[in-house]
Each structure stands twice: as C-alpha cells, then as structure tokens.
Amino acid sequence: MTTLVTGGAGFIGSHVAKHCMALGQEVVVLDDLSGGFVENVPQKAIFVKGSITDADLIAKLFSEHRFDYVYHLAAYAAEGLSHFIRRFNYNNNLIGSINLINESVKHEIKCFVFTSSIAVYGVGQVPITEDQIPVPEDPYGVAKYAVEMDLRCAHEMFGLDYIIFRPHNVYGEHQNIGDRYRNVIGIFMNQVMKNEPMTIFGNGEQTRAFSYIDDVAPQIARSVNINEAINQVFNVGADKPYTVLEVADAVAQSFNVKPNLNYLPARNEVLHAFSSHEKAHNILGNDTQTTLKDGVNQMAQWAKNVGAQQTSLFSGVEIKKNMPPSWLKALKEEKKEGENAIKY
Numbered sequence: 001m002t003t004l005v006t007g008g009a010g011f012i013g014s015h016v017a018k019h020c021m022a023l024g025q026e027v028v029v030l031d032d033l034s035g036g037f038v039e040n041v042p043q044k045a046i047f048v049k050g051s052i053t054d055a056d057l058i059a060k061l062f063s064e065h066r067f068d069y070v071y072h073l074a075a076y077a078a079e080g081l082s083h084f085i086r087r088f089n090y091n092n093n094l095i096g097s098i099n100l101i102n103e104s105v106k107h108e109i110k111c112f113v114f115t116s117s118i119a120v121y122g123v124g125q126v127p128i129t130e131d132q133i134p135v136p137e138d139p140y141g142v143a144k145y146a147v148e149m150d151l152r153c154a155h156e157m158f159g160l161d162y163i164i165f166r167p168h169n170v171y172g173e174h175q176n177i178g179d180r181y182r183n184v185i186g187i188f189m190n191q192v193m194k195n196e197p198m199t200i201f202g203n204g205e206q207t208r209a210f211s212y213i214d215d216v217a218p219q220i221a222r223s224v225n226i227n228e229a230i231n232q233v234f235n236v237g238a239d240k241p242y243t244v245l246e247v248a249d250a251v252a253q254s255f256n257v258k259p260n261l262n263y264l265p266a267r268n269e270v271l272h273a274f275s276s277h278e279k280a281h282n283i284l285g286n287d288t289q290t291t292l293k294d295g296v297n298q299m300a301q302w303a304k305n306v307g308a309q310q311t312s313l314f315s316g317v318e319i320k321k322n323m324p325p326s327w328l329k330a331l332k333e334e335k336k337e338g339e340n341a342i343k344y
Contacts, residue, residue: 001025004067006052006100007074008045009036011175011183012115012167012220015213016071018042019221028065031074040174052096062103069224070104071113072097075144078181079119080267081327082140084319093143101150105158111224112151112160118168118235118275120145126207126241128275130166130233137270148233155231163223164233168275172213172295173302178309180330184244185210188251189300193308198252198259199326202266204245209274211237212295219284228283235275236284242292250292254300264326 003020007013008029014036017027021042029041032051041047050057052074061067075093076082082089097114104112119141120134136142154160169184177186188198216236223229242250252259290298320328 001068002065003027003069003071004030004061004065005045005071005073006030007036007072008042009033009038009040009047010073011036011040011172012170012213012217013071013073014040014042014174015172015217016073016220017045019218020069020071021045023221023225025069028061028067030061035076035176035179037174037176051092052099053091055099055102058099058103062107066107067104068110069113070100070109070111071115071220072100073115075115077117077140078179079117079138079140080269080324081181082138082143083268084317084323086139087318088316089139090143093140094146097147098150101147101154101160105154105160110161111230112154112162113220113223114147114151114162114164115220116144116148116164116166116233117141118166118237118273120148120166121273121275123270126272126274128235128273130235130279161230163229163231165220165223165236166233166275167211167216167236168273169208169210170213170216170237171210172299174213175299176309177303177306181327185247185251185296185299186303188248189255189303190308192251192255192257193303197262198248199262199264200244200248201264201269201324203263204243204248204261205271206244206269207241207272207274208244209238209241210247210292210295212290212298215288215290219280223284226284232279232283234280234284235277236280237275237277238292239277239289240292241272241274247292247296250296251300253293254297255304265324267324268322 003025005017008017009031027045122135122137151162171185175186177190
C-alpha cells in the first residue's frame, strides 16, 4: 500500500507517518517545512518539499505514486491567531484540503483520513460527543468543519471513503516548541529553558484534556484497516482534563524548577473543552492513556536534548484589531529589530 502523509515533517504527521510505515505502508511525505523539520521525517519515507496549496504539485504526486491512502495532517493549527490571518487560514486549511480531495476522487483512493480538530465544536456541554452539532468559534475551526462537510459531499457524490479524527491539545516529541501561538506545553517548555516566565492568558483555570502523541498517532494510522471506522468521525485524545495552571506546574516539575508565571489579559477562547472518546475506544480499541505527568516528563527529556528554540512571529498578520496586547507588542518589537538590522 502506498500512502501520502501531508504535514509529515510536522508534529503529529511525523508520528503518523512512522506508524503507517510500521504497518507496512510505503509512505510519501509532503511538507512545506513552515512548521516542521525535515529531520522529523521517518527514515525510508520519500520526502517531497511542497505545499498542499500547489494544485499542480498535488496532481503530479497522485499521478506518479498512485496512492491507496491519504492521511491529511498539513495545516496551520493556530486557533487564536486564525482570527487575525483569515485569508491565510482558509487558503491553507480549506483550499489546500480541497486540492487533495479533488485528486483523491480522480484517482479513486481507498480512504482519505483527515485530522480535523476539537475546535469544530466551539462552546458546548462537556465532555463533547461526536453527535453534538459543531458551531466553531474561530476561523480555524470553521475551515476544519468545512473540510469535514466537503468529505461527506465527496462520499455521497463520488464514493470517496473517509475517516475524520478530532484530536485536541496533543503534545510530545517533535513538537515545534519555538511556535509562540500554539501548543501551550511546548511554549511553556521553551520559556523555562530560556529562563523566561510561563505566560498564562487569563486566570489559568481553562481546562483541556492534554493528549500525549503516542496515545493518538497509532489510532489514526491503523484506522484504515478497521472496516467499522470507514466514514466515521472520532474524538481522539486523553480522557482526563487539566487546567492550564496544572500544566504549568507539571512542566516546572519536569525541569525541576519552581513555577514562574506571568499572567496576561484573557483571550477570546473557549474556557472548557474536552471530549468523550467512548466511540474511539469501542471501534478503534482501548489504547493506553498516558498521564500528564508521565507524558510531560517524556517530552521534557526530548526538549532538553533539542534545547530552547527561537520563537518567530507570524509575518502575514492581516488584522490587528483586538489582537492580544502581548502579541501586538511582540510584532512591533520584531518590526523594529528588523528595521535596525537593515540599517547596519
């Protein structure tokens, strides 16, 4: 079986690619390296540098490799930032996905596995179940839900089989800890290694079920081999929610330091978001549930070897109105630094 894994140099994608290869699939990884690293790509996988927004490249890859499966994980997954990069968000997370769906239909692949997000649900009763009607609260969630709906349309019209996963707050090795807009555990670890305070928006009582990567990636990879999973939607991740304050404490302990916190004004975000995984457990099997302490400790050991990474700002901000003050301040500082560098 030949498989395309988009975003396979990134965090979740690289782990899914690894598990696909362990299942005997030949894997082609497509990634533009905007958030991933080529060293994350599993050995013996074919790596192609490129973007899912390049329709001609996508068509060429499908013609050359005749894929059986597509695991689509490429996305710019910054929920909070998506309000301020709307055009970029929809071009990458929606239009890029449609390029893949079009070619999947034309080449009659066996199954299209799409990594959506818990962000599609928006505000709702917790724990969230798959039968709740999604009402996304941000453009990132809107784009993800639009792709889900398009996959259903493609199935009804063309017979394209799919599996949709809605993971949430996944963390672990290969995470881009230099990204200041997403993945709070990675952000905290990077700040600790740079001797900076851990930044918390609001009071830190927001709750999420932080999910260790090895509890998520294997389920996604093997799903194509489970008949009952075809054309289904699954929440996937950890069952136990934690507050952001509890996460900060776990990160501090993993680095053997006292929590040093910097509270910032609250963002416009869902306060409590975690889901039920009963459906995934019943159909995909009961995987292990790594505790927050164990998962954070394992990630911390990897992060210490990698070292602190330089955070970078998103250069294509389209709207600055109502942007969190800390982000706006950082944008201004980086612009000033760039201007000074040009002078010298």
